[in-house]
Amino acid sequence: MEIKVAFIILNIFFGTCMGSFLNVVAFRTLEDRSWWGKERSKCPKCGTLLKSIDLIPLLSYIWLGGKCRYCNTKIPRRYFLIELTGGAIGGLLAWRWGISYATILALMTAYGLLLSGITDLFSGYIYDLYALIIGIAGLLLRLPGGWVSLVDGVEGALLGFGVIAIIILVSRGGMGWGDANLMAGTGAALGWKMTGVSLYLGFMFGGAIAITLLLLRIVKRKDAIPLGPFLAIGTFLSLLFGKAILNFFGTHPGWPWF
Ligand SMILES: [Zn+2]
Structure with missing residues (x-):
């Protein structure tokens, strides 16, 4: 202790x-x-x-x-x-x-997201290089878990990128490809189940804050609210509670792998 x-x-x-x-x-x-x-x-x-x-x-x-x-x-x-x-x-x-080994992967992901969150918050820009570094480091750190853990990382990247890409194509605005790339890198580190939790929590949290800011008239309807920080917060919460949330829904993922 x-x-x-x-x-x-x-x-x-x-x-x-x-x-x-x-x-x-x-x-x-x-x-x-x-x-x-x-x-x-x-x-x-x-x-x-x-x-x-x-x-x-x-x-x-x-x-x-x-x-x-x-x-x-x-x-x-x-x-x-x-x-x-x-x-x-x-x-x-x-x-x-x-x-534990999981701590290394979790810290790498979280600090990569903190960096991207800062640039997004202060300039509205997410650097693809940072997203790429998170993704490559995530996959490298998954190597000791073997083939299954690598495939899980690739699936996480596809899920993270895919969900945001769909939203970009459907909504035409609000979200940028920087967000999609960031979630691709994050997904590679997290694996697909934890990525799903991250996206869910990120959108819930982002939505709640956006509605509050609109109601308080701090932002107007047309103002762009950067999504990156919310995705980062959602992912951080997923790193803390994702496993417990998934357990609650009856799935028991080993993280980073079994
Ligand atoms: Zn001075």
């Missing part, structure tokens, strides 16, 4: 670092800057190079009061929120899957 608690805490910490890293990756991608080079983090306002003490996930933001130490410019709140989300993803998935 103590080992599992330590594992969860470790994953919360690792998750906040991942959140911090993915926030940088997402925004450097959106701004068309390279994120793999040696570019150091600096304050976008005053240009001061940030020290490691300024870059500790969550804590730096809190003790700096959300402001740059050097020029007092407000640091966007998303830094804190994305680090918090990263930590929550790590902690919850470690709690759900424990010290």
